[in-house]
């Protein structure tokens with residue numbers, strides 16, 4: 459389970475996260491949604507101990523990330539598809555993480571297969587497409603077989619087969635009882651896979667609701683979301699037509 463309580467984070471004049479509280483339950487796919495700049499990545503970074511909050515707390519299984527025993531075995535995260543060194547092969551990248559965390563190297567081959575990179579595993583990451591780098595990031599997140607997954611925009615760059623693949627993977631991971639917390643701007647995709655929604659705008663909670671309630675009456679997630687977040691957008695573009 460993930461717990462965020464009264465979390466706040468300011469970057470100079472910019473209040474990125476502002477008194478945010480919610481919990482993310484195990485056994486569900488929970489979508490983390492909000493306009494550009496709403497504070498999703500900041501919340502992920504704080505949950506993963508990569509940034510410090512000004513106040514409040516962010517806990518994984520009741521523990522701050524920094525205090526987790528063997529965090530790679532407890533939490534898997536995809537934050538940046540470009541995290542792997544371009545000069546390394548995917549297999550070597552995963553082997554390094556596995557060795558540091560005491561994970562058997564057989565697991566590297568298992569996650570390469572699982573993410574469709576079995577044959578490409580011996581190629582350098584610098585030659586990978588964005589979709590392949592996304593798959594590698596997901597492979598790294600799954601390496602420790604963690605009960606909690608934080609995935610920031612995992613669908614980015616995936617082709618239609620990849621989009622279907624990740625949809626099924628997210629469902630399977632949640633059905634196995636894991637906590638699956640995933641951000642995306644692809645509302646049509648989230649409508650197919652999410653059980654629960656955490657919606658934020660300008661760093662604040664706007665909705666914390668089952669998908670079925672949010673889309674009651676046959677509304678699409680996109681329509682319901684746009685109606686709800688009207689006014690919460692920080693950046694607006696001028697109409698050009």
Ligand SMILES: Nc1ncnc2c1ncn2[C@@H]1O[C@H](COP(=O)(O)OP(=O)(O)OP(=O)(O)O)[C@@H](O)[C@H]1O
Nearest residue numbers: 469472473474492493494495496497498499500501
């Ligand atoms: N390291 C930083 N330094 C300064 N400002 C930052 C930093 N990280 C984030 N911000 C600002 O904090 C706000 C929240 O950004 P964040 O990346 O968390 O939003 P997001 O919801 O993930 O956005 P997107 O959907 O565009 O990825 C934004 O206004 C952003 O410019």
